[in-house]
Amino acid sequence: MPAVALATVLLLDVLRVWMPSVIFIHGRAGSTPAEEMGLFALVWVVLGLVAAALVPVVRPGPLLLLAAGLLAGSRLVLQLWDAGGQVQLYAASLGWVAAMAFLGALAAAAPPGRSVAAGLTLGLVADATLRAATGSVELTWIGGVAGTLAGVLLIAAFVAAVVSVHRSRLLTEGGDTDGRPAWPWLGVGPVLVLYGVLAGTPARVATSVDLAPWATAGLTVAALALGAAWALSSSALPPAASAPAAAVTVIVGTILAAPATGWSAVAGHVLLAVGLGGSLGVLAHVRGTSTATRRSLAAAGSLALLFVVAFLYYAAYDIALGVGNRVFLQATAAAVVVAVLAAGRRMGGPRGLATGRALPLGLTGAVLLATAGAMSAGTPDPRAGDGLPVRAMLYNVHMGFDTVGRFDTDALAAVIADQDADIVVLNEVDRGWFLNGSHDVLGLLASELDMTYVFAPAADEIWGNAILSRFPVVSSEAGSLPRGGAPMARSFVSAILDLGGGQHLAVVGTHLHHLDSEPGIRRPQAEAVAAEAERLAGTGVPVVVMGDMNATPGDAELEPYLDAGLEDAVTPSGEVLTFPSWDPVEHIDHVFVSSELAATDLVVPGSQASDHLGVALTLTRR
Numbered sequence: 001m002p003a004v005a006l007a008t009v010l011l012l013d014v015l016r017v018w019m020p021s022v023i024f025i026h027g028r029a030g031s032t033p034a035e036e037m038g039l040f041a042l043v044w045v046v047l048g049l050v051a052a053a054l055v056p057v058v059r060p061g062p063l064l065l066l067a068a069g070l071l072a073g074s075r076l077v078l079q080l081w082d083a084g085g086q087v088q089l090y091a092a093s094l095g096w097v098a099a100m101a102f103l104g105a106l107a108a109a110a111p112p113g114r115s116v117a118a119g120l121t122l123g124l125v126a127d128a129t130l131r132a133a134t135g136s137v138e139l140t141w142i143g144g145v146a147g148t149l150a151g152v153l154l155i156a157a158f159v160a161a162v163v164s165v166h167r168s169r170l171l172t173e174g175g176d177t178d179g180r181p182a183w184p185w186l187g188v189g190p191v192l193v194l195y196g197v198l199a200g201t202p203a204r205v206a207t208s209v210d211l212a213p214w215a216t217a218g219l220t221v222a223a224l225a226l227g228a229a230w231a232l233s234s235s236a237l238p239p240a241a242s243a244p245a246a247a248v249t250v251i252v253g254t255i256l257a258a259p260a261t262g263w264s265a266v267a268g269h270v271l272l273a274v275g276l277g278g279s280l281g282v283l284a285h286v287r288g289t290s291t292a293t294r295r296s297l298a299a300a301g302s303l304a305l306l307f308v309v310a311f312l313y314y315a316a317y318d319i320a321l322g323v324g325n326r327v328f329l330q331a332t333a334a335a336v337v338v339a340v341l342a343a344g345r346r347m348g349g350p351r352g353l354a355t356g357r358a359l360p361l362g363l364t365g366a367v368l369l370a371t372a373g374a375m376s377a378g379t380p381d382p383r384a385g386d387g388l389p390v391r392a393m394l395y396n397v398h399m400g401f402d403t404v405g406r407f408d409t410d411a412l413a414a415v416i417a418d419q420d421a422d423i424v425v426l427n428e429v430d431r432g433w434f435l436n437g438s439h440d441v442l443g444l445l446a447s448e449l450d451m452t453y454v455f456a457p458a459a460d461e462i463w464g465n466a467i468l469s470r471f472p473v474v475s476s477e478a479g480s481l482p483r484g485g486a487p488m489a490r491s492f493v494s495a496i497l498d499l500g501g502g503q504h505l506a507v508v509g510t511h512l513h514h515l516d517s518e519p520g521i522r523r524p525q526a527e528a529v530a531a532e533a534e535r536l537a538g539t540g541v542p543v544v545v546m547g548d549m550n551a552t553p554g555d556a557e558l559e560p561y562l563d564a565g566l567e568d569a570v571t572p573s574g575e576v577l578t579f580p581s582w583d584p585v586e587h588i589d590h591v592f593v594s595s596e597l598a599a600t601d602l603v604v605p606g607s608q609a610s611d612h613l614g615v616a617l618t619l620t621r622r
Contacts, residue, residue, distance in 0.1 A: 001050075001111060001115035001116065001118060001119040001161075001165065002118065002119070002157075002161040002164075003158065003161035003162045003164070003165045004106065004111075004115065004116060004118070004119020004123065005118070005119045005120075005122040005123040005126055006069070006123070006126075006154070006157055006158035006161055007068075007099075007102055007103075007106075007119070007123070007158060007162075008123025008124065008126075008127065009123050009126050009127050009130070009154065009158075009424065010071055010072070010075050010099070010137075010154070010155070010158055011094075011099040011102075011103075012074060012123075012127050012138070012192070012196070013078075013138050013140050014074060014075060014078070014092055014095035014096055014098075015096065015099070015196075016097055016140070016338075016434075016437040016438060017078055017088065017092040017095075017138075017140055017305075017437070018041075018092035018093060018095065018096045018243070019041075019043075019327070019434075019435050019437070020309070020399075020405065020407070020435070020436050020437050021088055021089045021092045021093075021405050021434070021438070022037050022040060022041050022089070023037060023090040023436075024401050024405040025084065025085060025088065025396075025404070026089055027042050031574055034315045034318045034319055035319070035600045038311050038315065040146070041307065041311070042091045042096055042307075043308050044096055044337075045096075045100070045303075045304050046310075047097045048096065048097045048099070048100025048101060048104075048300055048303065048304070049100065049297065049300050049301065049304060049476055050621040051063075051097055051098075051101035051104070051300075052066070052100055052101050052105070052296045052297055052299070052300030052301075053104075053106025053293065053296065053297060053581075054101075054294050054585040055104065055105065055108045055292050055296040056292070056293055058478060059428055060105045060109035060292060060296070061105075061109060061166055062106035062107035062111075063101060063104075063108070064106060064109060064162065064165075064166065065104065065162065065163075065166055066101070067098050067099075067101035067102035067104075067105055067551075068098075068102055068158070068159065068162040069159075070094060070095070070098035070101075070159055071098035071099055071102055071158075072155050072159050074091045074092065074094045074095030074098060075095055075140075075151075075155050076151075076152070076155050078091050078092060078095070078138065078140050079093040079140055079148060079151035079152065079155070079320075080148070081128075082143055082406070083404060083406075084402070084405040084406040084420045085403030085404045085405065088294060088404075088405055088406070089405070089431055095114070095557040098214055098591060099303065099326075100300040100303045100304070101138055101300065103300060103302075103303060104183075104296035104297065104299045105296060105297040105301035106299065107180075107182070107185045107295040107296055107298065107299035107555075108292035108293070108295050108296040108299075109305075109566055110292070110295065111165070111211070111293075111430045112242075113180070113284035113285050113286070114232075114284060114285070116280075116284050117231040117232070117280045117281045117284035117285075118203040118223075118231065119231050120188065120191075120231075120234055120280050121224070121227060121228035121231040121232070121277045121280055121281070123277075124197045124200070124224050124226050124227075124228070124229050124276070124277075125221065125224045125225050127200065128200055128220050128221045128224050128454075129221050129439070131200075131217070132217035132218065132220070132221055135213070135440070135443060135444050135447060136202070136203070136217075136432070136438065136439045136440040136443065136444065137409075137439060137444070139151040139154060140438070141406070141407045141408070141437075147157055157262070157266070158206075168241060169613060170356050178551065180288070180289070180290065180295060181286055181287070181289060181290050181295075182290035182291075182294035182295040182297075182298040183298060183339070184284070184286045184300040184339065184343055185295060185299040186298050186301055186302045186339065187279065187283045187302065187335075187340070188280075188302040188303070188335055189298060189301075189302030189304070189305040189306035190302070190305060190309070190333075190335050190336050190339075191276050191279060191280060191307075191598075192303075192306050193305075193306050193309045193310060193332050193554055194250070194254060194272060194276060194332060194333060194336070195273075195435075196306075196310070196330065196434035196438060197310070197313065197329060197434045198253075198254065198257045198258065198269070198329065199220070199223070199224070199253070199257070199269060199272045199273040199276055200220065200224075200273075200438065201220075201462065201472070202216035202219070202220045202432070202440070203216065203217065203430035203431040203432040203440040203442075203443065203462055204257065204260040204265065204269065204431075204432060204462055205260075205265065205266050205269050205429060206221070206431075206443070206463060207260055207455065207457070207461055207462055208260045208261050208262055208263075208265040208266065208461070209262065209263055209265070209266055211266075211598065213317070213440065213443045213447075213576035214440030218544070219266075219269070219270065220269070220273060221268070222294075223270040223273035223274050224273045224276075224277065226273075226274045226276075226277070227274040227275065227276055227277020227278060228271055229277070230246075230274065230277045230278040230281055231277040231278060231280050231281030231284070232281070233281070234278065234281030234282055234284070234285060235310040236513045240344070241346065242278065242281070242282055242347075243282050243340050243341055243343060243344020243345075243347070244341065244344065245278065246275055246279045246281070246282050246338070247275075247279075247336075247337040247340045247341050248275075248342050249272070249275030249278060249334050250271075250275040250276065250333050250337055251333050251334065251337050252268070252271055253269070253270070253271030253272025253273070253274075253275050253333075254268070254272055254295065254329055254330060254332075254333035255268065255330070255333075256269075256271065257269045257271075257272050258270025258326050258329055258330075259326075259461065260460075260461035261461070263573055270487070270603035275569045279336055279340045282340050282344060282347065283340065283343050284341060285347050286341075286343045286346045286347060287347070287600040288346060288348050289297055292384070294555065296584070297401060308485060309328050309329075309331075310331050310434060310435060310572055311619070312325070312328050312443060312494060313328045314433065314434075314435040315489055315519055316328075317459050317460075317486060317488045318487055319487060320376045320485075320487050321487075322490070323346070325460075330575065342502045348581055350583065362375075363516075371622075372610070373417075377401060379520070382469060382470055382471055382472045382473070383470075383471075383472070383500075384471055384472055384498045384499060384500030384501075385422070385471060385499055385500040385501075386499075386500050386501050386618060387499045387500055387501030387502070387503035388423045388499060388503060388597075388620055388621045389600075389618050389619060389620040389621075390423060390471075390499060390505065390618070390619050391419060391420050391421050391422045391423070391616065391617075391618050391619075392421065392422065392423045392424070392425075392507075392544060392616070392617060392618075393416060393419055393421035393423070393424045393425070393614055393615065393616040393617075394424075394425045394427075394509075394546040394547065394548075394575075394589055394590075394614060394615045394616075394620050395412070395415070395416065395424060395425070395426055395427070395610065395612070395614040395615075396426075396427040396428050396511070396589065396610060396611070396612035397409075397426050397427065397428055397429060397445070397610050398428055398610040398611045398612065399413050399428055399429075399430040399433070399436045399439075399441060400430060400436070400439055400441040400444070401436070401610075402435075402609050402610065403580075403581060403582050403608040403610075404608075404609055407414075407437055407439060408609060409439075409441060409444040409445055409448065410448065411575060411609035412445060412609045412610060413445055413448040413449055414442060414609075415605050415607045415609055415614055416439045416445070416449060416468075416614070417418070417449065418605065419603060419605065419614070419616040421468075421616060422469070422470045422471065423467065423468070423469050423470070423497065423505075423507055424449075424451070424467070424468040425466075425467055425493075425507065425509035425546040426442070426445070426465065426466045426467070426468065426509070427465055427467070427509070427511040427547060427548045427612075428463075428511065428548075429441055429442050429455065429463065429464055429465060429466045430463050431443070431455070431462035431463065432461070432462045432464055433462065437533070442455055442466050445468065445514065446468060449468060451468040451469055451470055452468070452469055452470075452473060453466050453467060453468050453469070454466060454467045454469075454476040454478075454493055454495045455478070455493065456478035456479070456489050456491045456493030456509075457478065457490060457491060458480075458488075458489055458491040458511065459489055460489075461523045464491050464511075465491055465492065465493045465509045465510060465511055465547070466492070466493060467493055467495050467507055467511070468508050469495065469497055469587065470509075471497040471498055471499055471500070471505075472493075472497065472498045473495050473496070473497060474496040474497065474498050474500075474504065475495065475496045476493070476494065476495040476496075477494045477532070478491060478492070478493050478494070479491060479492050479527040479528070479532065480526050481510070481512070481524075482521070482524040482528060483521070483526055484513070484520065484521035484524065485521075486513055486518065487522055488513075488514075490510070490511060490512060490513060490530050491510070491511075491568045492508055492509065492510040492527055492528070492532055492547075493508070493509045493510070494507065494508045494509070494532055494536060495507050495618050496536065496541060501565070504541045505541060505542055505543075505544065505619070506533075506536035506539070506541045506542065506544070507543075507544055507546070508529060508532055508533050508536065508543065508545040508546070508547075509545075509546055509547055510525075510529045510545070510546075510547035510549075511547055511548045511550075511565070512525045512526060512529075512547065512548070512549050512550050512551070512557070513550060513567070514523060514550050516550075519551070519555070519556075519557055520556035522549070522550060522551055522555050523556060523559075525557075526549070526558065526560040526561060527560040529545060529547070529560075529561075530545075530560040530561050530563065530565075530566070531563040533561070533566060533575065533592075533594075534543050534564050534565075537565070537594055541555075542593070542596040542597045542619075542621070543566070543592050543593070543594040543597075544569075544590045544591065544592070544593050544594075544619060545590075545591070545592040545593075546590070546592075546615075547589070547590065548588060548589050548612065549588055549589070549590045550588050551588060551590075552586060552587055552588060553568065553571045553587060558590065561592045562592075565594065565595060566592035566593060566594060567592060567593055567594075567595065568590070568591075568592060569592060569593045569597075569602075569617060570587070570590060570591050570599070570602065570615060570617070571587075573602045575587070576604055576615070577604075577613075578612055578613040578614075578615060579611070579612050579613070580605060580611050580612075581606075581607065581608050581610060581612055582608055582611075584613060587616050589613070591615060591617065593619065594621070595622065596621060596622060597619050597620070597621065598619070598620050598621070598622045599617045599618070599619060599620075600617065600618045601616075601617060601618040602615070602616070602617045603615075603616045603617070604616075
């Protein structure tokens with residue numbers, strides 16, 4: 001069903017704006033406690049449940065049209081409004097309420113299960129394909145004529161599809177004896193969680209085995225296409241085989257994909273993406289009856305479950321929950337498995353391949369998509385220069401969001417390009433957190449600036465620190481820092497670069513613990529970073545250490561760098577305030593150099609592309 005597929009794309013679009021808007025706009029760039037942000041978001045989730053409960057009063061058909069109109073309108077505002085702020089926050093919030101009401105009304109109207117499975121799985125394929133084409137950025141954030149036109153056409157197609165469905169006889173208007181049970185709808189939200197956090201995040205694969213972005217994006221789309229083919233063909237498969245097979249692929253895929261380490265993670269990524277399609281196919285063919293209201297609340301409730309699981313999973317980085325956050329993904333996968341196995345007992349026997357050539361078409365589409373990605377691939381070609389001097393820069397990129405809550409890596413890239421930086425240390429690099437919109441910020445910046453990179457995971461496998469370089473990387477290291485009981489892990493990244501002319505430079509990037517109430521954690525972290533700098537200096541190359549230290553000049557947490565023989569390259573130039581970018585009052589972004597280096601031409605670009613100001617300087621030999 002095209003309406004369901006397009007609704008899935010719009011739902012994910014709105015969700016990927018709503019969640020970061022809660023953090024960066026309502027939460028004032030994450031400075032608000034996670035509990036308060038969660039409570040604000042919960043209010044909108046409850047409103048979505050209330051809207052879904054209106055089925056007995058409004059009836060499914062009219063509610064479907066109303067919800068579709070509000071979803072389309074909210075999404076249009078997000079496409080056309082480019083100033084962020086409160087308008088973005090509340091448009092996205094209303095869009096999420098509309099998405100919950102739409103799914104509830106759809107379930108109440110009881111369309112054929114095959115149409116629902118087709119729509120949901122093809123919607124995931126469409127979402128992944130669009131993001132592969134844009135480098136992980138949804139159309140919401142793409143301005144200009146092309147981006148705006150594409151977004152408007154997507155919204156118009158959704159509205160037209162919903163109107164067409166409403167005029168057709170696919171909807172029963174909520175009859176209570178139509179053979180559509182309520183409980184399978186509870187599986188939609190958990191499936192979307194596993195897609196958003198794991199299966200729909202190609203950068204997890206790229207991080208685990210250092211594959212090119214085009215390869216991981218193509219692999220993701222291909223696996224989801226196979227899952228869609230499975231879902232479309234599920235009515236022709238024996239339930240005794242289809243349901244257990246879907247359950248096994250989901251649980252094994254989740255276990256392997258979550259750590260994002262090695263080729264086992266690649267296998268898990270593929271298994272999970274395929275298994276999600278198979279699971280939806282099984283759930284869509286369950287026999288049974290229920291009331292329209294129960295179906296509506298089950299469908300909307302599944303999106304409420306999505307919110308709860310996603311909130312707990314990411315809140316674990318700021319709140320000590322006492323358990324590792326992967327347990328929430330494992331519990332979600334287990335819930336899908338239980339539902340699928342229960343559904344398999346109520347499917348009935350095979351009824352023939354109702355979708356005709358679904359499987360061969362799915363295979364063909366997967367191969368074509370993967371091939372198209374390979375043909376369009378391009379990678380940076382770093383070349384050694386002429387040695388020192390080089391232009392270096394430090395930038396906390398705030399997960400790609402500016403100070404009014406807009407995702408804008410173009411603005412970040414422009415700041416870096418204006419400084420003509422050869423080497424850039426990046427902090428708060430997000431490579432696909434569902435909470436922040438699933439964007440590969442590092443891949444986008446590296447592509448826009450035509451630079452190679454080294455990445456070091458910190459909070460998890462796809463969030464941390466990175467080094468961008470125009471020069472070849474001779475060697476690199478990534479290391480974890482002492483946590484001292486803090487919920488969020490920290491890291492350093494280091495690399496030896498070939499500058500040309502027989503010269504090399506060692507670069508260390510890091511981001512220390514952020515809570516001022518716990519400065520004692522930063523001291524051992526700084527000691528670990530200083531030890532890495534000493535190790536690199538022992539190889540006979542000059543060293544530069546850059547990072548958001550969350551400490552100001554003169555603080556004890558910065559002493560380990562000085563004790564290691566490094567010199568402060570920024571403070572001698574006078575007062576250099578870097579945070580917050582809109583009204584800087586603190587100097588917490590620092591650069592330290594070994595005695596062979598001198599720093600000149602210090603510039604702190606005035607930009608609100610991030611909540612931090614960048615620090616750029618030229619490194620020369622003394």
